Amino acid sequence: MSGFLKVTGVVPGMDWPAVPNPRGAQLLALQMQLEQSQWLPAEEIAQLQREQRHLIAVHASRHVPFYQQLWSAQVIEPEESLSDEEWQLLPVVSRGAIQQFPGGVTPRVRLPRHGPTYQGFTSGSTGRPLQTAGNTVTQLMWSALSLRNHLWHRHDFSGKMLGIRAGSGDTPQPLQRHDNWGLGTNDLIRTGPGVTLDVRTPINELAAILREENPDYLNTYPSVVAELARHALSQDWKLPRLREVRTFGEILEESTRSICRRAWQTTISDCYSSQEAGYIALQCPQHEHYHVQSESILVEILNDQGLLCAPGQIGRVVLTTLLNFDFPLIRYDTGDFAEAGASCDCGRGLPVLKRIVGRQRNMAILPNGDRLWPSLDLDAQGLDYMPPVLQFQMIQRSLERVELRIVPGRPFSVEDEAMVRHWVQQALTYPFEVQIAYLDEIPRGAGGKYEDFRCEVTLPDEPTEVSLQDPCLSNYVAR
Numbered sequence: 373m374s375g376f377l378k379v380t381g382v383v384p385g386m387d388w389p390a391v392p393n394p395r396g397a398q399l400l401a402l403q404m405q406l407e408q409s410q411w412l413p414a415e416e417i418a419q420l421q422r423e424q425r426h427l428i429a430v431h432a433s434r435h436v437p438f439y440q441q442l443w444s445a446q447v448i449e450p451e452e453s454l455s456d457e458e459w460q461l462l463p464v465v466s467r468g469a470i471q472q473f474p475g476g477v478t479p480r481v482r483l484p485r486h487g488p489t490y491q492g493f494t495s496g497s498t499g500r501p502l503q504t505a506g507n508t509v510t511q512l513m514w515s516a517l518s519l520r521n522h523l524w525h526r527h528d529f530s531g532k533m534l535g536i537r538a539g540s541g542d543t544p545q546p547l548q549r550h551d552n553w554g555l556g557t558n559d560l561i562r563t564g565p566g567v568t569l570d571v572r573t574p575i576n577e578l579a580a581i582l583r584e585e586n587p588d589y590l591n592t593y594p595s596v597v598a599e600l601a602r603h604a605l606s607q608d609w610k611l612p613r614l615r616e617v618r619t620f621g622e623i624l625e626e627s628t629r630s631i632c633r634r635a636w637q638t639t640i641s642d643c644y645s646s647q648e649a650g651y652i653a654l655q656c657p658q659h660e661h662y663h664v665q666s667e668s669i670l671v672e673i674l675n676d677q678g679l680l681c682a683p684g685q686i687g688r689v690v691l692t693t694l695l696n697f698d699f700p701l702i703r704y705d706t707g708d709f710a711e712a713g714a715s716c717d718c719g720r721g722l723p724v725l726k727r728i729v730g731r732q733r734n735m736a737i738l739p740n741g742d743r744l745w746p747s748l749d750l751d752a753q754g755l756d757y758m759p760p761v762l763q764f765q766m767i768q769r770s771l772e773r774v775e776l777r778i779v780p781g782r783p784f785s786v787e788d789e790a791m792v793r794h795w796v797q798q799a800l801t802y803p804f805e806v807q808i809a810y811l812d813e814i815p816r817g818a819g820g821k822y823e824d825f826r827c828e829v830t831l832p833d834e835p836t837e838v839s840l841q842d843p844c845l846s847n848y849v850a851r
C-alpha cells in the first residue's frame with residue numbers, strides 16, 4: 373500500500389487506527405498541517421510566511437548581536453511587521469560575514485520551549501566549515517518534511533531503504549543495519565529495514581553490496597548514482613526490486629536521470645537541502661522541478677541587482693530559516709544558483725524552483741569574461757563514439773586551460789583522447805586546451821560531495837567573501 377500511513381500505536385489492543393507515542397503524535401500533527409498548506413494559493417502561503425518571518429526577525433533584532441549590528445539603522449518592532457519592500461531592504465548576508473562575526477548568529481537568549489540546542493558543522497566545501505545549530509523544533513520539522521517526501525513520492529513503507537552517505541573517521545565505516553528508515557518515520561510508522569553504507573567504500577564493493585542487498589529504494593548523492601549505474605551497465609547487473617532512486621547533496625544532471633533509467637529502469641526523486649538550513653525544496657511528485665518547503669523556509673531567487681527573478685531566470689538562492697531560533701539565517705546567501713519556476717500544474721501553491729544549477733565555482737569562465745554553466749552530458753548528441761568513462765572531473769585552471777581528470781573504462785587511444793577533448797570543448801562552448809590526467813579513482817571533496825566541474829580562476833575585479841564591515845555587503849540590497 374504505497375503512501376499509506378499505517379501508524380505504529382502504543383495502546384495495547386488498538387492496532388488500527390492507532391495512537392502513536394508523543395513524538396509520533398507531534399510529527400503527525402505537523403504532517404496534517406503540511407498536507408493542507410501545500411494546497412493553499414501562493415498568496416496565502418506568502419502571507420503566512422510574512423507573519424512567521426516577522427516572529428524570527430523580531431527575535432533576531434532583540435537577541436542576536438550579529439543582526440543588531442547589521443540592522444543598526446532599522447529596528448524591527450513586534451507590533452509592526454515589515455512590508456515586502458522593507459523586507460527586501462534588509463541586507464543579504466554572506467556565509468563569510470557570519471563566520472567572521474564572534475559567535476556567528478547565536479542568540480544571547482534562547483527560547484527554552486524549542487528544546488535543547490545541538491551544534492553541527494557544514495561540510496565546508498568552500499574552505500572553512502560554518503558552525504550551525506538546531507534544536508528539537510528544527511529536528512521535528514526536518515522529520516516532518518522527510519515524511520512529506522515519502523508521502524509525495526508514494527514510497528512503500530514496507531520496502532528496504534539503502535543509503536550511501538558521508539561517513540566520519542579516517543577509514544570507511546562498515547555497513548550498518550537499522551530497523552527503521554530514520555527520523556521521518558521513527559516513532560510513527562513501522563517501516564522495512566534500513567541499510568547505511570559509507571560513500572568512501574570502493575565502487576566495486578558498493579556494487580557488490582547493492583546487488584546482495586537488493587533494496588527497494590536507493591538514497592545517495594547523484595554522482596554515486598551515476599557511477600553505480602555506469603558500473604551496472606558495463607558489468608551487466610540489475611536491481612530487480614528497485615522502485616525509486618532518491619538523491620540529495622549535489623546537483624542532479626539530466627544525464628544522471630537518463631543513465632539511471634537505462635541501468636535500472638528507475639526514476640529519480642531529488643531533494644535540495646543544506647546542513648545550515650535543512651530541507652529547502654523537494655521534487656514535485658509529478659514533475660522534475662522542485663517545490664520550496666515554504667512552511668520551514670523562505671526562498672528568494674535574486675538577480676545581480678538584488679531583485680527577485682522572474683520564472684526562467686537564474687539567480688542566487690537567498691533564504692530565511694523561519695523556524696530555527698537558535699541559528700536564525702535571515703536573507704542568507706547560500707552560494708547556490710537556481711532557476712525560478714512558474715507555478716505548478718499539480719495544484720500545490722508552494723513556489724517552484726525549475727532547477728538548481730550549482731555554485732559560482734561550478735561556472736566556467738570564457739576568455740572574454742563570460743560565465744556559463746557547463747553541460748556535462750556524457751551521452752551528448754553527436755558523440756556516438758565516446759569511449760567508456762567510469763568517472764570524470766573537469767577543473768578549469770586558467771582562462772585557456774582545463775584539466776580533465778578521468779577514470780577510463782579501458783586504456784584510451786589517440787582517437788579516444790581526441791574525442792574526449794572534443795566533448796570538453798563542446799560542453800564549455802570554447803576550444804580550451806584540455807590536459808587529460810588518468811586516475812584510478814577521483815577523490816570526493818569535503819562532506820563526501822563531488823563536483824563534476826570546478827573553476828579555479830578568479831577574475832581580478834571579483835569580490836571574494838564579503839564581510840560584515842565590507843561595503844560590498846549592500847550590493848544585493850534591492851533599490
Ligand SMILES: [Zn+2]
Pocket residue numbers: 656657658659663716717718719720
Ligand atoms: Zn508540483
